[in-house]
Amino acid sequence: MERHFDTELDQLKQQLLKMGALAEAMVDAAVTALVERDAGQLEQIYKQEKEVNGLQVSIDEDCLRLTALYQPTAGDLRFLLGASKINTELERLGDQAINICEVVEKLLQEPQLKPLIDIPKMVAISTDMVRDSLNAFVERNVDKARAVLMQDDQLDDLKDKIVAELTEFMAKDSGSVNRAIQLILVARSLERIGDHATNIAEDVIFVVQGRDIRHHQLD
């Protein structure tokens, strides 16, 4: 029984990693479509979202089934609750990728406003954070989770910089308003992806330590 439970937990972890990798690929592809100005890459992302949604339903079912079947306590129970919470975060991450796709569709109908150097930087940081937070979860690694929390400030600073630049663009050139707002929306989506990774990292610390750090300072 115990060994069977461990096997099931391993499968659950694999499913979460699969879902995370898929969501990450979606975000990456959405911004690549923007940078390369190629709307043809978007269709695949919409398909992947359906896959992410399907995974969300089956992972939640697994969490409930394993809780009912094995009646775990303490750490394992927290792990299953954590898996379910992380599942929700990953699905919303997929939603953010779709939000970006929708913006990209609009932006590609107009000439490029400016080079997008900082937006791919935000993608790199935010998808790193997602990957690291999930690895922290499957390895029950608190240090790795804390490192994710540290990265979030960097992402927020980058977002503030992008918003300030675009605000300046709009003030100077009223013809840029629509496009600048759309780019701000992309930056905010990427910021929210970092927030989801942060939420996952906080869940990891809770799962491992049984201590809720969500509303306290880090040590």
Added chain:
Amino acid sequence: MERHFDTELDQLKQQLLKMGALAEAMVDAAVTALVERDAGQLEQIYKQEKEVNGLQVSIDEDCLRLTALYQPTAGDLRFLLGASKINTELERLGDQAINICEVVEKLLQEPQLKPLIDIPKMVAISTDMVRDSLNAFVERNVDKARAVLMQDDQLDDLKDKIVAELTEFMAKDSGSVNRAIQLILVARSLERIGDHATNIAEDVIFVVQGRDIRHHQLD
């Protein structure tokens, strides 16, 4: 034992309702401060957020404790998982109220851009949605939850209207860019509050029917 479990579930429901009412009051007060241009009302909201955060931690602990202690199955297990998910939504709702407060602090340092008729309308709809979704949860009332899902379109339309108006403002008058962006952020926070209520409503349907409707059309 069974009766004791029911009493505990009732207490859990009361805690969630308390947290929901608090979050709702925070949103309402934040926008009232904006409309009445009175920053003095903000301090109370920051205090209330601490209370919401405290409730989140204790509700999650209760969900885990009740799951471990009573080892519920089927509907009751879904109810406890749902309570924990809804708990997360309510805490983020409080975060949105704080986001609005931060914007209000900036906006009150500048002259008013335009009358804010539609933003209080968004508050009315979004806080109704929150209240209705929580009542649907404690009453395990699927019809009420579905009604919440219907209201979300209305809120999104209102947000689109506000963004369009403010975009026009910015294009006409570059001096309005900063304030217009801030007001767009308020509208987006209110839209996200509606999203949280929608998430709660979907959780209710899952808890009651054991059927995951998150990624399917409604009947």
